[in-house]
Amino acid sequence: MSSVAAAPQGGGRLRASGPRRLLRRPHRRSVLAFGYMAVPLALLLIFFLAPLITLVDRSFRWELISEKTGFTFQNYSHIFSDHTYVHIFLQTVEIAAIAMGVELLIALPLAYVLAYRARRWEIPLLLLLVLADQLNPMVRIYAWRMLLGKEGLINSTLMTLNVIHHPISALLFSRFSVIVVLVTGSMVYTAMPIYASMKAVDRRLFEAARDLGASWPRTMRSVLLPLVAPGIFISIVLVFIPFFTEFATPGLVGGRSGYMIGNTIAELISATGEFGGGTAMSIVLLMGAGVFSLLAFALTRMKNLETAA
Amino acid sequence: MSVAARSFERAAPPVRRRRRLPSLHASRELGASTASVGIVGFVMLVLFGPLILLAVFSFNSSTIISLPFERFTFHWYHAAFTNTGARSSMLNSVVVALIVAAVSLVIGTMSAIGITRTRFRLRGFATALHGATLVIPSLIIGVAAVMFFTLVHVELSLTTLTLMHIVCTFPLVTAIVGAGLVRFERAPEEAAIDLGASQWQMVRHVMLPQIAPSLAAAGLYAFFESFNAFELSFFTSGYQQTFPVWVYALLKHGDNLPMINAAATFIAVVQVLIVIAGWTLMKRLVRRQSAGRNLSDVIMGAARA
Numbered sequence: 204m205s206s207v208a209a210a211p212q213g214g215g216r217l218r219a220s221g222p223r224r225l226l227r228r229p230h231r232r233s234v235l236a237f238g239y240m241a242v243p244l245a246l247l248l249i250f251f252l253a254p255l256i257t258l259v260d261r262s263f264r265w266e267l268i269s270e271k272t273g274f275t276f277q278n279y280s281h282i283f284s285d286h287t288y289v290h291i292f293l294q295t296v297e298i299a300a301i302a303m304g305v306e307l308l309i310a311l312p313l314a315y316v317l318a319y320r321a322r323r324w325e326i327p328l329l330l331l332l333v334l335a336d337q338l339n340p341m342v343r344i345y346a347w348r349m350l351l352g353k354e355g356l357i358n359s360t361l362m363t364l365n366v367i368h369h370p371i372s373a374l375l376f377s378r379f380s381v382i383v384v385l386v387t388g389s390m391v392y393t394a395m396p397i398y399a400s401m402k403a404v405d406r407r408l409f410e411a412a413r414d415l416g417a418s419w420p421r422t423m424r425s426v427l428l429p430l431v432a433p434g435i436f437i438s439i440v441l442v443f444i445p446f447f448t449e450f451a452t453p454g455l456v457g458g459r460s461g462y463m464i465g466n467t468i469a470e471l472i473s474a475t476g477e478f479g480g481g482t483a484m485s486i487v488l489l490m491g492a493g494v495f496s497l498l499a500f501a502l503t504r505m506k507n508l509e510t511a512a
Numbered sequence: 513m514s515v516a517a518r519s520f521e522r523a524a525p526p527v528r529r530r531r532r533l534p535s536l537h538a539s540r541e542l543g544a545s546t547a548s549v550g551i552v553g554f555v556m557l558v559l560f561g562p563l564i565l566l567a568v569f570s571f572n573s574s575t576i577i578s579l580p581f582e583r584f585t586f587h588w589y590h591a592a593f594t595n596t597g598a599r600s601s602m603l604n605s606v607v608v609a610l611i612v613a614a615v616s617l618v619i620g621t622m623s624a625i626g627i628t629r630t631r632f633r634l635r636g637f638a639t640a641l642h643g644a645t646l647v648i649p650s651l652i653i654g655v656a657a658v659m660f661f662t663l664v665h666v667e668l669s670l671t672t673l674t675l676m677h678i679v680c681t682f683p684l685v686t687a688i689v690g691a692g693l694v695r696f697e698r699a700p701e702e703a704a705i706d707l708g709a710s711q712w713q714m715v716r717h718v719m720l721p722q723i724a725p726s727l728a729a730a731g732l733y734a735f736f737e738s739f740n741a742f743e744l745s746f747f748t749s750g751y752q753q754t755f756p757v758w759v760y761a762l763l764k765h766g767d768n769l770p771m772i773n774a775a776a777t778f779i780a781v782v783q784v785l786i787v788i789a790g791w792t793l794m795k796r797l798v799r800r801q802s803a804g805r806n807l808s809d810v811i812m813g814a815a816r817a
Contacts, residue, residue: 239622239623240632243642244641246678247638247645247679247683250676251645251679254660255648257663261659313552313555332559334787337736337740338563338740339776340740342759345759345773347562349773355577387558445649448743488651496647
């Protein structure tokens with residue numbers, strides 16, 4: 204208020220207040236920043252960073268697995284030498300890779316239709332997809348379990364219609380059911396970044412390609428695909444990594460052949476209380492996720508990613 | 513290239529095109545439309561089909577969830593609402609999500625303003641920390657929280673769960689609101705301050721009205737982020753359960769139950785209503801602003817990533 208009021212009173216005071224304001228500003232600014240950031244940062248430091256540091260620290264200690272105290276690699280060497288864990292990890296990689304592949308096979312044409320062919324249906328369809336994405340994942344998992352079970356809807360319908368005489372037991376508690384539920388659970392999440400990057404493509408390029416004699420498949424491969432590659436990479440990073448920590452889906456529809464590394468961690472921590480292996484495995488997964496996303500980001504140029512996101 | 517050559521190139525194809533292309537183009541167009549409808553129909557079927565069947569069988573009087581459909585009944589809804597586990601877990605989920613959404617909205621907006629409108633030494637670090645909560649899988653955050661609360665001897669309960677939900681949710685608000693703030697000029701805000709408005713008056717009367725649609729979107733997403741969270745809740749809730757944890761615990765060692773159908777249908781319907789209410793609110797807020805941004809813009813902006 205004072206600087207505004209001071210303005211008409213003459214040059215003398217204005218000149219005096221100028222430098223003073225400049226001097227005061229940085230101080231006021233940092234107070235302001237502190238006011239805004241103190242609570243959020245305190246929360247993040249205490250309840251996010253401190254737990255993560257605890258997790259790293261614990262995973263390198265004897266305390267979790269024996270009476271001894273101090274530093275050790277035992278937790279890590281234990282999980283890497285146990286064949287069961289290695290086997291489960293490889294199985295997880297396999298399931299996640301297949302699910303990601305199926306996901307892309309569906310999400311790519313879906314994003315294409317939304318971006319270029321849906322026209323007046325585009326917004327309603329987008330809203331429906333976002334709505335589907337917001338529904339509780341547990342409800343979705345349960346719905347599939349109800350459909351695929353041995354006495355589930357699909358089997359009982361087929362039996363009633365006399366198509367089959369014995370229920371198909373491979374529908375549930377198998378790799379198949381895990382992949383189905385994983386794919387449907389993150390379909391929207393996969394399609395959105397691809398859709399966004401397709402939306403950003405200048406459509407005159409397609410006309411140019413056609414005028415130059417390119418067939419539709421050729422246009423897709425040589426014009427569209429390179430332009431939406433960053434979107435595809437974002438999708439992969441967003442969807443593929445979380446598959447490795449998923450344990451609700453494999454836990455409820457997976458059975459033994461659909462068992463994933465997330466289940467192992469959940470069981471070690473919450474059921475059997477083997478904190479040593481659980482924490483070490485969490486850290487390994489975290490490192491793996493970090494390395495994977497770095498690789499993905501390095502594969503596509505950073506600049507492309509920024510424009511697409 | 514000369515003008516003549518170009519016009520020749522342009523003139524030549526229509527002769528062929530007129531004779532051959534119309535029918536070919538029409539059939540190709542038909543094929544493409546069929547394929548488009550097919551892929552969208554397939555996706556909608558796998559996304560919504562199971563949920564619709566889930567709802568249908570919540571009204572079936574049989575205790576086994578399979579065909580044939582016996583009699584119509586509300587019995588399972590009655591069972592779900594009188595079952596202590598179902599009722600308390602649903603109530604817990606709603607209360608926790610409301611608290612988390614409200615607190616996250618305030619704290620997330622504060623840090624969004626702090627990050628986009630002020631300069632301080634740790635800004636890069638603060639931004640990275642916010643981003644990390646969204647990137648690091650919640651299973652790992654959950655395990656870390658268990659280790660942390662064990663270390664500091666705090667018993668796990670709905671309180672620890674709410675705290676962890678807030679910590680993992682408010683950065684989402686920061687991202688959405690921050691994206692909204694970046695779009696607006698700072699001049700009106702500086703003008704307000706220069707004209708003698710206090711910081712709070714400026715935020716209340718200049719900043720918040722501008723970002724109202726972002727705030728609505730952020731509130732909606734924050735609510736669902738907490739409401740749908742399973743992994744984080746599984747580890748940090750102790751003996752008290754939220755809805756996803758209750759369903760998981762029940763199904764992990766038991767069979768499908770029509771009561772779960774009823775509870776799940778109820779939850780899904782409530783969620784759909786909340787989403788529609790949120791969108792209507794956002795639409796109204798966007799329309800009230802003169803800015804020519806449309807709804808899909810807000811939704812896409814809020815669709816995380």
